Amino acid sequence: xxxxxxxxxxLRAYSGVAGEICLPANSVSAALDxxxxxxxxxxxxxxxxxxxxxxxxxxxxxRELIARQDCRCANFKLNSGDVLTxxxxxxxx
Amino acid sequence: MAERVxxxxxxKKGLFVAEAGTSRRKFSLRGPFGSGVSVxxxxxxxxxxxxxxxxxxxxxxxxxxxxSTDLGKKFKTTKSAPAFPEGDGRALANIWSxxxxxxxxxxxxxxEPAALFHSDDYGNSWEMVSSISNHPHSRQWHPGAxxxxxxTIVRDGNRIHLGISTGGHYVSEDGGASFHAxxxxxxxxxxPDPYPExxxxxxxxxxxxxxxxxxxxxxxxxxxxxxxxxxxRSDDQGRSWTSIADGLPSDxxxxxxxxxxxxxxxxxxxxxxxxxxxPGGAPAVWRSENGGDSWKRRTAGFPKKDSFxxxxxxAMTIDETKSPALYLGTTTGQLWIGRDGGEQWECLYDxxxxxxxxxxxxx
Numbered sequence: 001x002x003x004x005x006x007x008x009x010x011l012r013a014y015s016g017v018a019g020e021i022c023l024p025a026n027s028v029s030a031a032l033d034x035x036x037x038x039x040x041x042x043x044x045x046x047x048x049x050x051x052x053x054x055x056x057x058x059x060x061x062x063r064e065l066i067a068r069q070d071c072r073c074a075n076f077k078l079n080s081g082d083v084l085t086x087x088x089x090x091x092x093x
Numbered sequence: 094m095a096e097r098v099x100x101x102x103x104x105k106k107g108l109f110v111a112e113a114g115t116s117r118r119k120f121s122l123r124g125p126f127g128s129g130v131s132v133x134x135x136x137x138x139x140x141x142x143x144x145x146x147x148x149x150x151x152x153x154x155x156x157x158x159x160x161s162t163d164l165g166k167k168f169k170t171t172k173s174a175p176a177f178p179e180g181d182g183r184a185l186a187n188i189w190s191x192x193x194x195x196x197x198x199x200x201x202x203x204x205e206p207a208a209l210f211h212s213d214d215y216g217n218s219w220e221m222v223s224s225i226s227n228h229p230h231s232r233q234w235h236p237g238a239x240x241x242x243x244x245t246i247v248r249d250g251n252r253i254h255l256g257i258s259t260g261g262h263y264v265s266e267d268g269g270a271s272f273h274a275x276x277x278x279x280x281x282x283x284x285p286d287p288y289p290e291x292x293x294x295x296x297x298x299x300x301x302x303x304x305x306x307x308x309x310x311x312x313x314x315x316x317x318x319x320x321x322x323x324x325x326r327s328d329d330q331g332r333s334w335t336s337i338a339d340g341l342p343s344d345x346x347x348x349x350x351x352x353x354x355x356x357x358x359x360x361x362x363x364x365x366x367x368x369x370x371x372p373g374g375a376p377a378v379w380r381s382e383n384g385g386d387s388w389k390r391r392t393a394g395f396p397k398k399d400s401f402x403x404x405x406x407x408a409m410t411i412d413e414t415k416s417p418a419l420y421l422g423t424t425t426g427q428l429w430i431g432r433d434g435g436e437q438w439e440c441l442y443d444x445x446x447x448x449x450x451x452x453x454x455x456x
Contacts, residue, residue: 014154045154048184049177056153090153 315366
C-alpha cells in the first residue's frame with residue numbers, strides 16, 4: 001500500500017528532499033519509521049531523537065490535522081492513496 | 094599570502110565572517126551562512142588547513158553543524174550533528190560549544206541539554222561522552238535563562254574543564270573517561286547552600302595555554318546578599334576558586350577573556366544584574382593586568398551614555414596578533430573592535446542581527 005508524503009518548501013531546502021515522495025505505509029507511525037530509514041535527514045527535521053514531533057511541525061492526513069499524541073499511534077491507519085502532509089509553522093521575528 | 098585576521102560572528106540570523114589584514118584597518122563582511130538560523134558557537138580550527146565549524150541551531154527543524162574549508166567563503170553541513178542515543182530520553186536543543194581535539198579530525202562539542210559529544214571524523218559522526226553526559230549529577234542540573242547548556246570546553250592534554258549552566262565546573266584528568274565536580278569556592282545565589290557541590294550557574298571559563306594551572310571564571314554574580322561570587326580565579330587547575338571581583342562595578346557578566354601573550358591580563362564586561370545591560374548606560378570593558386587583583390575601566394570610543402547593550406558569554410574574544418585587539422558583539426547587533434588590547438574601541442558594524450558569539454584567528 002503506497003501513500004504520498006508532501007514536503008513543504010521550507011523543509012525541502014533544509015532536508016534536501018523533493019516536494020513529494022511515495023512510500024509504503026499503513027499507519028502514520030509506519031510512515032515516520034519509513035522516513036527514518038530512507039530519509040534520515042528529513043526525519044530528523046520532523047522528529048527529535050525521542051521520536052516526538054518537533055514543536056513547529058504539524059502532520060495532516062489528507063486535510064485532517066492529526067493530534068500530536070496520535071502521530072505515533074500505530075492505530076492511526078492510512079489507506080492507499082492517502083496524502084500525509086508535513087506542515088511547518090516557521091514563525092517569529 | 095599575507096596574514097589575515099578572520100572573525101566568525103554567530104548571530105540570531107546566521108553566521109557572518111569578517112576578514113581584514115593584520116592592521117585590522119578595514120574589514121570586509123560576508124554572510125549570512127545558514128541563513129535565518131541562530132548560531133551559538135563557532136570555532137576556527139587551525140591545526141592543519143584552516144576549517145571553520147559553526148553550530149546552526151534551527152528551532153524548527155533541529156540542529157546542524159556547518160563546516161567551511163575555504164575560510165568562510167562557503168559552508169556545507171557535516172554528515173550529522175550530535176544526537177542523543179535512542180532510549181536516552183533527551184533531545185538536542187542547541188549546540189553551545191565546538192572545540193578542536195588533539196588530532197586534526199577530532200572535535201568536542203557541548204550541547205543543550207548539558208551533554209558532551211566527541212567526533213573523530215571532522216564532525217561527520219558524533220558519540221556521546223557518557224562519563225559527563227550521564228554523570229550521577231546530570232539529572233539534577235537545571236536550566237538557566239539560556240537553557241541547560243554545556244558552553245565551555247577548555248582542554249589541557251588529558252585534563253578537560255567543562256562549564257555548565259547551571260551545573261557548575263567539572264574536570265576530567267583522564268581525557269574524558271571520568272569527570273568530577275570541582276566547585277570549591279564557586280558560589281550560587283539561587284539555592285540555600287551558598288557553596289554547593291555542584292549546580293552553579295557558571296557563565297564562562299578561560300585560561301592561558303602557557304599557564305594551565307590558572308583559570309578565570311565569570312560566574313553568575315550580582316547577588317546583594319552573596320557578593321563577590323561572580324568573578325573568580327583558580328591557581329590550582331580549578332580545584333579551588335577565589336573571588337577577584339573587588340574593584341568591579343558589578344560582578345555580573347557573561348564573557349571572560351585572557352590576553353594571548355599575558356596570562357595575568359584578563360577582561361570582563363560587568364553588567365547590571367537586573368537588566369544584563371551596561372551599568373549606567375555607559376559601556377566599558379574592564380581589564381586587569383595582575384590576574385584580577387585590580388581592574389581598570391576602558392571606555393575610549395564607547396558611548397558615554399544612553400547605551401544599554403548586552404554582551405553574551407561567547408560574544409567577546411581577542412586575536413593573537415602582536416598587538417591584540419578585542420572583539421565584542423552585542424545583542425543589539427553591534428560588532429566592536431578594541432584596538433591595542435582594549436584601549437581604543439570602534440564599532441565595525443552597527444546593524445547586524447543580535448550577536449551570540451565571536452571568534453578570531455590569524456590565518
